[in-house]
Amino acid sequence: MAHRWGMAIDLDRCTGCEACVAACHAENNIATVNADQAAKGRTMHWIHVERYWEGEFPNIRARFQPVLCQQCDAAPCEPVCPTYASYHNPEGLNAQVYNRCIGTRYCANACPYSVRYFNWFNPAWDKPLQLQLNPDVSVREVGVMEKCTFCNQRILAAEIKAKAENRELQDGEVKPACVQSCPPTAMVFGDLNDANSQVSRMAGSVRATILLEEVGTLPKVIYLERESSHGNE
Amino acid sequence: MAMNDAAQANVIDFAPEKIRKDLLLPVFHTSRRYYALVIALVALGLPGMAVYLYQITEGMGVAGITRPVFWGFYITNFVFWIGISHAGTLISAILRLVNATWRRPVTRCAEAITVFALAIGAQYPIIHLGRAWLFFWLIPYPSERGIWPNFRSPLVWDFFAISTYLTGSLTFLLLPIIPDWAMVRDRATGLRQRIYTVLALGWRGTPREWHRLEVAMRIMAVIILPVAVSVHTIVSWDFAMAPVPMWHSTVFGPYFVAGAIFSGIAALIIVMALVRKALHLEEYLKPVHFDNLGKLLLVMSLLWIYFIFAERLTVWYGNQPAEMAAFWSIQRGRFAVLFWTMISCNFLIPFPILAIKKLRTIAGTVIASSTIVVGMWLERFLIVVPPLEHKYLPYDWGSYSPTWVEITITFGTFMGMILLYVLFAKFVPIISIWELKGPQHSQPIAEAAANATVNPAIRLDNTLPSTNG
Numbered sequence: 210m211a212h213r214w215g216m217a218i219d220l221d222r223c224t225g226c227e228a229c230v231a232a233c234h235a236e237n238n239i240a241t242v243n244a245d246q247a248a249k250g251r252t253m254h255w256i257h258v259e260r261y262w263e264g265e266f267p268n269i270r271a272r273f274q275p276v277l278c279q280q281c282d283a284a285p286c287e288p289v290c291p292t293y294a295s296y297h298n299p300e301g302l303n304a305q306v307y308n309r310c311i312g313t314r315y316c317a318n319a320c321p322y323s324v325r326y327f328n329w330f331n332p333a334w335d336k337p338l339q340l341q342l343n344p345d346v347s348v349r350e351v352g353v354m355e356k357c358t359f360c361n362q363r364i365l366a367a368e369i370k371a372k373a374e375n376r377e378l379q380d381g382e383v384k385p386a387c388v389q390s391c392p393p394t395a396m397v398f399g400d401l402n403d404a405n406s407q408v409s410r411m412a413g414s415v416r417a418t419i420l421l422e423e424v425g426t427l428p429k430v431i432y433l434e435r436e437s438s439h440g441n442e
Numbered sequence: 443m444a445m446n447d448a449a450q451a452n453v454i455d456f457a458p459e460k461i462r463k464d465l466l467l468p469v470f471h472t473s474r475r476y477y478a479l480v481i482a483l484v485a486l487g488l489p490g491m492a493v494y495l496y497q498i499t500e501g502m503g504v505a506g507i508t509r510p511v512f513w514g515f516y517i518t519n520f521v522f523w524i525g526i527s528h529a530g531t532l533i534s535a536i537l538r539l540v541n542a543t544w545r546r547p548v549t550r551c552a553e554a555i556t557v558f559a560l561a562i563g564a565q566y567p568i569i570h571l572g573r574a575w576l577f578f579w580l581i582p583y584p585s586e587r588g589i590w591p592n593f594r595s596p597l598v599w600d601f602f603a604i605s606t607y608l609t610g611s612l613t614f615l616l617l618p619i620i621p622d623w624a625m626v627r628d629r630a631t632g633l634r635q636r637i638y639t640v641l642a643l644g645w646r647g648t649p650r651e652w653h654r655l656e657v658a659m660r661i662m663a664v665i666i667l668p669v670a671v672s673v674h675t676i677v678s679w680d681f682a683m684a685p686v687p688m689w690h691s692t693v694f695g696p697y698f699v700a701g702a703i704f705s706g707i708a709a710l711i712i713v714m715a716l717v718r719k720a721l722h723l724e725e726y727l728k729p730v731h732f733d734n735l736g737k738l739l740l741v742m743s744l745l746w747i748y749f750i751f752a753e754r755l756t757v758w759y760g761n762q763p764a765e766m767a768a769f770w771s772i773q774r775g776r777f778a779v780l781f782w783t784m785i786s787c788n789f790l791i792p793f794p795i796l797a798i799k800k801l802r803t804i805a806g807t808v809i810a811s812s813t814i815v816v817g818m819w820l821e822r823f824l825i826v827v828p829p830l831e832h833k834y835l836p837y838d839w840g841s842y843s844p845t846w847v848e849i850t851i852t853f854g855t856f857m858g859m860i861l862l863y864v865l866f867a868k869f870v871p872i873i874s875i876w877e878l879k880g881p882q883h884s885q886p887i888a889e890a891a892a893n894a895t896v897n898p899a900i901r902l903d904n905t906l907p908s909t910n911g
Contacts, residue, residue: 250508250840259837276837285685291597292579293589309587311579312502312572313597314512318830319684323510323838327572329503351501352572421834424685 212378213301214359215401215429216388217411218275221436222395225258225273229387229396233277236360236386238346240332253326255357256387263435272435275396277387278303278324278357279420279428286316286325294354300364301429305356312352321424325356359398360385380406401429456725458879462625465871465878468721469626470634476868483861490854493847494569502572504847511830511842516570517680519852521822522705523563523859524604524677525698526815529706530556531611532670533738535663544734547726547873551717552710553615554872558862559709560608562855567600569851596679603669603676610669614662617655620645621876674702681825687764688757688829697749704742704788705818708811711735713863715808717872726873729804736807739814740796747789750821767832767839776841777828780820787817 233239233256242252256277263270284303286295294310297303305325317325331351333339342348345362349355360383367383380399388396399408408431411417416433456464497504507514530552537545568577580601582590591598624645627638645651678698681689711732718727754773757765772781792810795801827842866872 246503250510251503252509257837259835276835288592288594289596289684291591291595291601293592309579309589310573311576312574313567313570314507314572315595315597315680315684317509317512318686321685321834323833323835327502327509327512329508330501350573352574354572424834426685 211300211402212364212400213402213429214280214364214383215399215408215412215431216277216280216359216385217397217408217417217431217433219395219397219411219433220272220274221416221433222393223258223273223275224393224395225260225271226392227258228390228392229256229275230254230258232386232390233357235341236343236346237358238332238342238348239326239355240328240349241335241338246329251327251329253328253355255324255326255355274432275387276322276324276420277430278359279322279426279430280357280359282427282429283425285319285321285424285426289315289319291315302359302361303356304358304361305354307347307349307353307355310353312354314354316354321421321426325354328353328355461875461878464723464726465873465875466626466629468868469871470630472868476864479864480861483857483864487854487857487861490851490857493850493854497569497847497851498574504845506843506845506848508840508842510833510838510840511827513570513826513830514842515823515844515848515852516566518819518823518826519855520563520566520570521677521698521826522819523559523566523855524674525702525705525818525822526709527556527559527563527607527611527706528670528674528699528702529559529710530554531607531614531666532556532703533707533710535614535666535670538659538663539667544731546877547723548710548714548731548735549877550615550618550870550874551714551727551872553611554863554866554870555706555709555713556611557608557615558859558866560604560611561862562859564604564608565855567597596676596683599676600680603673607666607669607673610662610666614659614666617658617662618874618877619870620655621647622871622874625875626871671699674699686829686833687762688768689825691753691757693749693753693756697753700742700745700749701818701821704739704746705815707735707739707742708814708818711739711807711811712815715804717867718804721867721872723873726878732804732807733802736796736802736810739792739807739810743789743792743796743814747785750785764832764834768829771832772824772828776831777824780824784817784820784824787813788821 233254234241237255239253239255246252256275259274259276261272261274263272280301280303282301284295284297286303287297290296290310291313292309292311294306294308295303295316296306312327314327317323317327328349328351332348334342343362345366363385364383367378371378371382378400380403383398385398388398397408397411399406401409401412403409411433412431414433416436417431418434419428419431421428505514505516530549534545534549534552537549568574571577579587580591580598591601620643623638624642624647627635627642630638675695675698678694682691682694684690714727714731714735718724754769757769771777791813795806795810831840831842833839
């Protein structure tokens with residue numbers, strides 16, 4: 210059976226440290242943006258951590274939620290792309306083919322989560338970050354949309370390795386950069402088609418929710434709500 | 443004023459020689475002021491082009507659009523111009539089909555707006571592209587990339603709708619120009635004659651040619667109507683198909699079409715008034731034309747206010763949180779000034795002017811039309827931007843304001859539109875000469891045709907012989 214990659218994020222474990230954000234930048238050759246551009250809202254963090262305050266002062270608690278591409282099964286970004294740059298790959302990922310993108314930015318408008326990032330200028334890195342580009346990931350040029358790929362390069366590498374060794378992929382063998390770098394192991398990545406995988410078990414939790422369920426996008430990122438947020442503080 | 447005599451007002455009953463003289467004057471005579479105007483328009487429009495090149499070399503980032511407001515001025519202008527383009531062909535086709543005789547001096551004026559507004563409007567999706575040099579990837583052609591464009595994308599529908607509409611309107615505009623160009627050819631000498639000989643496509647004015655022209659125009663008038671309606675519907679679907687709060691609405695198709703016709707008629711009235719003044723066509727474009735179009739504009743104004751009321755009321759009553767954020771930002775937030783300006787420009791000011799007969803003069807309709815053009819631009823802006831500023835999640839709100847880049851390019855294309863029209867009015871009689879003379883052509887043309895068949899090689903001055911000559 211084909212893989213169906215998904216991610217579960219336990220919000221009880223997330224401390225908001227943003228190690229995932231840094232790791233994602235390093236892994237995926239994401240350009241850094243200067244302060245002026247950032248102030249305009251042009252930061253490019255394929256994953257970013259949202260902070261919410263819960264409760265009334267003084268009984269107040271921070272809730273951190275990492276938001277990345279939700280890899281929707283019914284992704285609004287896909288049908289609107291005129292050039293098939295944004296398409297559904299056989300493993301259910303919302304792939305973005307940079308070379309096909311002509312920059313209509315329609316996908317980014319259609320995305321209810323706004324997790325698509327546009328290259329307003331040619332990419333640049335704060336020194337010395339330009340020396341650590343990942344050779345497995347292409348660098349995107351000006352005018353092209355980009356987004357989280359679930360570290361597709363790692364998925365492919367693991368699949369090739371398993372095939373070469375003539376065996377099945379093991380659960381937990383593929384780790385996107387954000388998952389690998391998460392100190393409290395709040396993030397888990399795996400195959401949702403494998404009922405015994407850790408991600409499948411977490412997806413079955415009573416705490417499991419998805420973001421903007423009412424929009425009907427069928428995301429493959431599952432959030433485990435904070436335990437005590439159900440009761441009164 | 444004598445011209446207000448309604449019974450006689452729409453009858454233009456001059457000697458054909460006078461009509462020819464009046465209407466061909468701009469073709470044969472170029473004033474110094476005309477050259478000055480053209481140079482001024484080019485000078486004002488060029489910075490827009492230069493800035494566009496700057497945007498291509500630097501990147502889209504020089505414009506004000508950002509995350510999450512990925513569409514801004516360019517898409518506003520796109521929708522605005524495509525809306526303006528609904529003036530001509532649609533109105534002209536309807537008036538032709540119902541055989542409204544008063545249409546005759548108006549149709550070409552209107553059809554030209556369509557073609558040029560489309561030509562300008564169609565630039566905008568390309569100006570707005572991140573990689574504008576690859577715009578042709580929307581065209582389905584066998585390529586080394588081995589894939590078709592995505593036919594599920596409203597942008598691809600847009601491409602087909604607009605190119606169909608442009609082709610259709612161009613045909614609709616050019617067909618009835620042929621006899622008039624032949625008339626210029628027959629009167630011209632030297633280089634001008636050679637150019638118009640090519641443009642006139644060998645028109646001789648035989649009954650057969652007249653018959654074919656009339657059949658072709660009737661067919662085109664029927665075909666162009668659904669095309670025009672579909673074009674702005676599809677433009678509206680660029681928005682309505684995306685799950686963005688306030689965009690995802692079933693009313694958008696008819697709402698956009700009504701708004702397009704509304705702004706189109708307004709543009710037509712302004713252009714007619716300018717052409718009337720500049721080319722001294724007071725005897726041809728009469729108060730009755732402005733009065734009739736003013737009534738049409740009044741109907742569209744009411745239709746528009748109905749649509750905006752229907753759209754706003756259902757959103758407000760539905761009270762969905764995501765939509766309400768965008769709704770209130772328009773109603774009483776950041777965009778409230780623009781919203782109420784729009785309501786004033788599109789309804790509160792023009793409605794009394796157009797409803798009261800005494801005010802529905804040329805000056806009155808032009809004032810009403812000017813506010814409507816401004817109001818309709820604001821309407822497009824308020825459709826595009828505020829919903830994108832207020833998407834579902836709180837982290838996802840942003841704000842948009844244009845930079846000098848977008849403003850310069852916008853200004854440049856407005857100048858470009860005027861320039862195209864000014865050039866058109868020079869090379870083409872802006873009022874269709876043969877149509878103005880209506881049924882007069884059939885009889886003498888038959889005689890002329892008899893001459894032509896004797897020796898078709900001789901180019902006779904017979905395109906439209908004078909009946910009283």
